[in-house]
Amino acid sequence: MHQQEIQNWISKSEKLFVKKLSRNDCLWADSHEYGHQNGVYIPREIREADFFPKLRNINAAKPHIFETPFATLWPATGEYKASNLKHYSNKGPEMHFTGVPKEHFAGVTPASLMLGGILRESQGDAHHWFMVIDSGCEEAELLESLFDLPADFHFGLFDPQKFISVPQNETDALIEELSHSFNAGTLAAFIAAVSKLPSPQLLAAQAQTAYMQEHGLESLNPFAMSNPGDALMHISRDIEYKLYKRAELRHRAAEVVRIITTSGSNIVQSVVRGFPQLDATFLSASQHRKSRAGRSFEQHIARLLTDGKILFEEQAVTGGRRPDFVLPNLITLNDVNRDFGDALILSAKTTLRERWKQIAMEKFNCAIFLATVDDRVSADAIDDMQRQEICLVVPESLKKAKESCYKDKINVITFKAFFDEKIDVK
Structure with missing residues (x-):
């Protein structure tokens, strides 16, 4: 599904449900061994909310089973399904959502998203629609940004009228500030003040400070933290990204106002004549978002190494x-006379995709560790890394997460294990 189509379905809905798919939610579509499942697990919090139809017992002889059939629409293929909800109250709190199109769940990247909505106006017999958005595509990044999904997100319900992540008070304040500058003739000064986005170093430092203040810490010493990887993920994917979006909004909004107010004598002329500049501005925004993430991730790792008094060269x-x-x-x-364990390489990549393979070609006669906060790495890729003697280092919560493939992989360790077991601090 393209971005515009997703937004169109969101706009038709009165309530939205987003779930990061666990491996159990998808493996049944890839293997006959899981054929008995044929569906997705729905957590208790969502089962007890008002998103899905109410369950009821329809067989007095089995009072522990609650279920209900309901029609669903799957816009990616346009098909309607006779779906079913079933809760075995004697087995646990989760509800089973079955009667879903198998091909939508087959072969998807780990940590993909299922998005669904309650339609304001039903289509056919369906009041609910659902789609699976592969985590490897740009639309997944769009969804994460639109709903401001945190790094440790698992599931949630959303009001489609409030899914824009920028708080309204911040938006109103920026509108007032820009309007005042325009009317007072000081727009040029305002634009000059926000002409450059904060450097990765500055944003990283601000995010680190915010995290330390939030948790009452004086440093980011990884040996003093129970979950240094989770801290790293929260700083880089949540705190810093929010700081960046706030700065970006001010910077890009001011730039657009400048283009519109200097490209013509009226709004039509300004838009038409200024379109090339507007287009370049939005393209630059997209490219800058993608490039900044990797640089800041390295900044945060360097901070943990520094505060842990670990010798390193960057x-x-x-x-x-x-x-x-x-x-x-x-x-x-x-040193040609050193032992294998006297040195190690630590590479850092926020997202892996195929880029880890360049590390495999770099032979250093020492252990190679690859740090990431990416929960979308496939089991096959992890096995390939093991054959190349690359050890993945991931946040503590991702190592055991149901949505990732890390749990039982021996070449995947946590940041805590990396610092406590692989670093020799003398």
Whole structure:
């Protein structure tokens, strides 16, 4: 589904449901071993809310079983399904959502999203619609941004009228500030003040400070934290991203106002004549969002290493290669007489996709660790990394998450294990 189609279905809805799909929610579509399941598990909090139809017992001989049939619409293929909800109250709190199109769940990337809505006006017999959005596509990133989904998101209900993540009071304040500058003739000064987005270093520092204040910490010493990986993920994917979006809104809004107010004598002329500049502005915004994430992730890892008093060298060039972090330093890494365990390489990538393969080609005669906060890595990719002797380092919550493939993989460790077991602090 394209972005505009997704937004169209959102606009038709009075309530929305988003669930990050667990592996159990999808494996049945890929393997006959799970054929008895044929559906998605719905958590108790959603079962007890008003999104799905009410369950009822229809068989007095089995009073522990509650269920209800209902029609669903799947816009990606346009098909209607006779779906069913069933809750075995003697087995646990989750409800089973069956009668869903198998092909929508087959082969999807880990941590993909199921989006559904209650239609304001029914279509056919269906009052509910659903779609699966693969986490490997841009539409998943759009959904995460629109609903401001945190790094540890699992499921939730949303009001489609309030899904824009920028708080209304901030929006109103910016409108008032821009309007005042325009009317007072000080627009140029305002634009100049927000002409540059904060540097990755500044944003990273602000996010780290905010996290420490929130948790009453004086440093980000990983040895003093029970879940340093979760802290890293929260700082980089939640706190810093919110700071960035606030700064970006001010920067891009001011730039658009400048283009509109200088490209013509009326709004029509301004839009038409200023379109190339507007187009370039929005393209720049998209590219900048993607490029900044990796740089800030490295900043946060460097902060943990520094506060933990761990010796490291960042972006050191060796033999035409530039690993993100060398521990303890480049001199030790290049020492031909050292032992294998005297040095290690730590690479950092917020999202992996196929980019991990470039690390496999870089042989350093030492252990190679790859840090990430990406929960979308497939089991096959993890196995490929193991064959290349690459160890993944992930946040503590992702290692055990139902949505990821990390739990039983021996070449996947937590940040806590990395710092406590792989780092030799002398």
